[in-house]
Amino acid sequence: MVMEEKKFELVSFALCPYVQRARAILIEKNIKHDIKFIDLDSPPEWFFDISPMEKVPVLLVDGKPLFESMVRGEYLDEVTEGSLHPLDPFDKAVNRAWIEYGNTILSETYDLFTTSDEKRFKQITASLDEKFDTLEDECLQGTPFFNGDKFAIIDAVYAPVFRFHIALAQYNDFGFFDDRPQLCLWRDTLLSYDAVIKSVPEDYANELDVYLRKQDSIFSSKMKA
Ligand SMILES: N[C@@H](CCC(=O)N[C@@H](CS)C(=O)NCC(=O)O)C(=O)O
Numbered sequence: 533m534v535m536e537e538k539k540f541e542l543v544s545f546a547l548c549p550y551v552q553r554a555r556a557i558l559i560e561k562n563i564k565h566d567i568k569f570i571d572l573d574s575p576p577e578w579f580f581d582i583s584p585m586e587k588v589p590v591l592l593v594d595g596k597p598l599f600e601s602m603v604r605g606e607y608l609d610e611v612t613e614g615s616l617h618p619l620d621p622f623d624k625a626v627n628r629a630w631i632e633y634g635n636t637i638l639s640e641t642y643d644l645f646t647t648s649d650e651k652r653f654k655q656i657t658a659s660l661d662e663k664f665d666t667l668e669d670e671c672l673q674g675t676p677f678f679n680g681d682k683f684a685i686i687d688a689v690y691a692p693v694f695r696f697h698i699a700l701a702q703y704n705d706f707g708f709f710d711d712r713p714q715l716c717l718w719r720d721t722l723l724s725y726d727a728v729i730k731s732v733p734e735d736y737a738n739e740l741d742v743y744l745r746k747q748d749s750i751f752s753s754k755m756k757a
Pocket of ligand 1: 547
């Protein structure tokens with residue numbers, strides 16, 4: 533069932549990893565939607581009226597704003613047929629817990645390419661390596677998707693993380709995926725999955741490259757070296 537009676541519009545900026553989650557869920561669930569990109573450096577006045585945290589993305593549902601990724605993702609899942617969460621309450625809670633873990637990985641990944649502090653750069657590299665190790669050793673089950681053979685909300689959360697790391701690895705070998713076959717399988721499944729591919733604009737890779745280079749950071753100096 534598609535929510536044809538409601539109008540969905542996402543407001544975001546083109547490279548935002550959080551909007552990729554929303555789009556992957558919207559696409560997976562066949563929900564018709566529009567997307568409007570704004571410049572986060574000089575957002576339009578109306579943006580402050582719809583975004584109490586002054587962050588993107590915001591989902592407008594018949595013009596009414598909904599912020600925060602997890603809330604938005606679960607709302608979209610609940611108002612359409614079928615669920616992209618496990619049905620068992622414990623399994624669902626486990627998914628939510630690892631989604632929180634993924635949020636931390638995402639935010640550390642952002643720090644990784646924006647920090648200009650050498651000590652911090654090393655700290656985050658080590659911390660991310662530990663987190664990917666934990667995913668490999670304590671969490672993943674060797675299945676293509678997190679819960680088996682079906683795409684779920686948690687997959688929509690980790691896909692943008694993997695997309696960032698594929699881009700970063702072109703310029704610096706962090707070794708995050710070395711000897712981690714389950715992590716590699718999950719990453720490769722997600723990045724070749726239709727809803728994930730379509731969750732970014734066609735010129736995303738180039739735009740991301742330009743954005744990464746523009747940072748005044750340790751990572752951008754490695755890109756330019
Ligand atoms: N917790 C928020 C995080 C969203 C977020 O951090 N968005 C970034 C862009 S990708 C943002 O708007 N940053 C602007 C700022 O922090 O001022 C969510 O899950 O939607």
